[in-house]
Amino acid sequence: MKNLHGVLSKASLALLLFVAGCKGGYNGQLLGELDRPKWNPITPYGMVFIPSGVLHIGPSDQDVNASLQARSKQVSIVGFYMDDTEITNNEYRQFINYVRDSVAHALLGDTKDDADGKTMLDWNKKIEWSGKEKNEQLEEIFLPEDQRIWGKKELDLSKLKYDYQWFDYKAASLTKNRGKSRTSFIHKENVDVYPDTLVWVRDFSYSYNEPMTRNYFHHPAFDDYPVVGVTWHQANAFCYWRTRLWEDYRTPRGEPLMDIFRLPTEHEWEYAARGGKKLAPYPWGGPYVRNSKGCILANFKPGRGNYPEDGGFYTVRSDAYWPNDYGLYCMAGNVAEWTSSAFYENSYSFIHDLNPDIRYDAEASEPEAMKRKVIRGGSWKDIGYYIETGTRHWEYADSSKSYVGFRCITTFLGRDITDN
Secondary structure (H helix, E strand, C coil): CHHHHHHHHHHHHHHHHHHHHHHCCCCCCCCCCCCCCCCCCCCCCCEEEECCEEEEECCCCCCCCCCCCCCCEEEEECCEEEECCCCEHHHHHHHHHHHHHHHHHHHHCCEEECCCCCEEECCCCCCCCCCHHHHHHHHHHECCHHHCCCCCCCECHHHCEEEEEEECHHHHHCHHHCCCCHHHHEEEEEEECCCCCCHHHHCCCCCCCHHHHHHCCCCHHHCCCECCCCCHHHHHHHHHHHHHHHHHHHHHHCCCCCCCCECCCHHHHHHHHHCCCCCCCECCECCCCECCCCCECCECCCCCCCHHHHCCCCCCCCCCCCCCCCCCCCCCECCEEEEEEECCCCHHHCCCCECCCCCCCCCCCCCHHHHEEEEECCCCCCCHHHHCCCCCEEEECCCCCCCEECCCEEECCCCCCCCC
């Protein structure tokens, strides 16, 4: 009887909707808009779902510096998707090649007008990298002959720039800014995108690491290793490009979009790193960096500097070691990771307990201290203290390091991925 009642109810609703559609109205009923697209959340490839929950931020062990930069506090974090590994060299290379090809299409004049009459690049045109005529047109993207070694033709990396725009919602929300033009809050960025491969030499005085400079980002042996040598600005540019890549695929198909890809806040990062283990010092729990068999559980600097003891010398594959309970790899060690958060020593004293977020986008002319961004997780060259989930550290947004990479997140739209 219950099933029959359900069938009749659905049939009645279908008839009501049919009548409403035929008459172009709603029969006086509040039904909401009837032509809304369906929303079926999917987990983007390479990401895992992190459910909403509560996080107790702060040190999980002693504060060795007695700095009180991470006072204990309870905060709530909304659910999100996160890359299960750090962004790899090969993934970042897809971004580089997109920018390279866009510059080439522009030089070749490969454009077309879209349905709105706006001129855009024609990606259906094939780029002929060989051939006399095409080479002449593309010559601008390569280094001049006097800068080539043994005459080898190489890209001029300074030509690889990515343009993107972002909207400053925080500034637009301020009462003092009411009535201002929307253009006041639209920021346009132009970012060099190629990683700084010289970080392997610059970061270490009196140390021979030139093979890493020559090979780390180029050689297929390192394809699945985390990309390094990227600034905070470059990591953001990657996130915006990834968002456009996703939207350009879904929009023509009439599929609803997700939220943007972005860097995590430092507390979203810490919440994900803990893997549901409250107050645990490491993503696997702890309290030790070795398991019961004596095997080291992350890529860092063991002891007094026995770098290869943990199985790596520099970085290792982004999916090395066991993941935490959320399915995230290398949330401790390997490379430290950029977050979107600005670094202030006392920020824990005044942040909100609902999705805490402190951001400040410093101009190039502002003091260096205003350009500090939080990095989390520690790296292959750090001691055990820095790979703890509660440890905070920072780098300047415009700096690039051989031990700092990143991963992306996107906010989940809804209550939970199992909520149908």
